[in-house]
Amino acid sequence: MEKQEVMAMLKLCGCGRKISIALSRCDDCQSKHEDKKKDRHKAYDKVKRDKDTQAFYNSKSWKIVRRDVESRDNHLCQLCLSKKKIKTMNLVHHIKELRDYPKLGLMRSNLISLCAVCHQYVHREYENGNRKVMETELQRIVERKET
Numbered sequence: 001m002e003k004q005e006v007m008a009m010l011k012l013c014g015c016g017r018k019i020s021i022a023l024s025r026c027d028d029c030q031s032k033h034e035d036k037k038k039d040r041h042k043a044y045d046k047v048k049r050d051k052d053t054q055a056f057y058n059s060k061s062w063k064i065v066r067r068d069v070e071s072r073d074n075h076l077c078q079l080c081l082s083k084k085k086i087k088t089m090n091l092v093h094h095i096k097e098l099r100d101y102p103k104l105g106l107m108r109s110n111l112i113s114l115c116a117v118c119h120q121y122v123h124r125e126y127e128n129g130n131r132k133v134m135e136t137e138l139q140r141i142v143e144r145k146e147t
């Protein structure tokens with residue numbers, strides 16, 4: 001049978017529309033099908049990313065580097081300190097975020113001690129379109145300590 005003849009033969013799609021027997025579904029159902037596949041893929045990616053992140057934070061190398069950065073920063077929030085405020089640090093933050101730059105995960109120059117308030121503020125700036133400015137400000141603070 002010629003390809004054209006096959007294409008011309010009809011069957012019903014799951015939704016009831018008439019389609020060529022050469023197709024598995026109508027255009028509408030096909031695009032819904034692909035969206036679902038994409039969603040499943042996205043969900044899978046997220047689970048994998050979360051697992052990688054957890055493995056990173058549990059790793060021995062991270063614990064060593066983190067402790068190292070904490071003492072480099074004298075256990076003080078470096079953003080507060082840059083504004084002449086003395087506040088104990090709460091965590092070590094990745095200036096270039098771990099999920100975007102996993103290779104910088106253990107680089108001291110990419111790490112900075114922050115208090116909880118500053119950390120929240122920094123991430124809000126990242127999300128509000130001021131990522132570049134914020135990153136540069138933090139990088140400047142760290143550069144002074146690493147040279």
Ligand SMILES: [Zn+2]
Pocket residue numbers: 013014015016017025026027028029030
């Ligand atoms: Zn259909």
Ligand SMILES: [Zn+2]
Pocket residue numbers: 077078079080081087114115116117118119
């Ligand atoms: Zn602070």
Ligand SMILES: [Zn+2]
Pocket residue numbers: 092093094119123
């Ligand atoms: Zn952070």
